[in-house]
Amino acid sequence: MVRMQVNLPPDLDPDLRERLVAAEKEYSQGLQREGKIAAIWRVSGQFANYCLFDVADHEELHACVSGLPMFGWISTQVEALSRHPNAIG
Numbered sequence: 001m002v003r004m005q006v007n008l009p010p011d012l013d014p015d016l017r018e019r020l021v022a023a024e025k026e027y028s029q030g031l032q033r034e035g036k037i038a039a040i041w042r043v044s045g046q047f048a049n050y051c052l053f054d055v056a057d058h059e060e061l062h063a064c065v066s067g068l069p070m071f072g073w074i075s076t077q078v079e080a081l082s083r084h085p086n087a088i089g
């Protein structure tokens with residue numbers, strides 16, 4: 001599970017901002033179609049999200065996250081999750 005806080009500068013060129021948002025959407029939806037992002041949620045009221053990744057290892061996670069077009073402006077917090085022994089689903 002990765003929390004991403006996006007820190008685009010407020011004075012970023014509006015055209016660049018628009019291109020980054022569009023590129024981010026295309027890249028993110030590609031990972032979702034491939035099943036590498038299993039779920040994504042917006043943190044209400046913040047330019048931040050939680051992404052649940054379904055990847056083989058830390059290297060694949062890093063490749064996915066560092067490929068984000070906004071990677072240079074994103075702070076991440078990673079929590080490694082494993083199946084809970086009491087889970088029924």
Ligand SMILES: O=C(O)C[C@H]1C=CC(=O)O1
Nearest residue numbers: 004006024028047048049
């Ligand atoms: O809008 C965001 O939260 C940034 C970003 C990271 C992945 C994604 O789909 O969007």
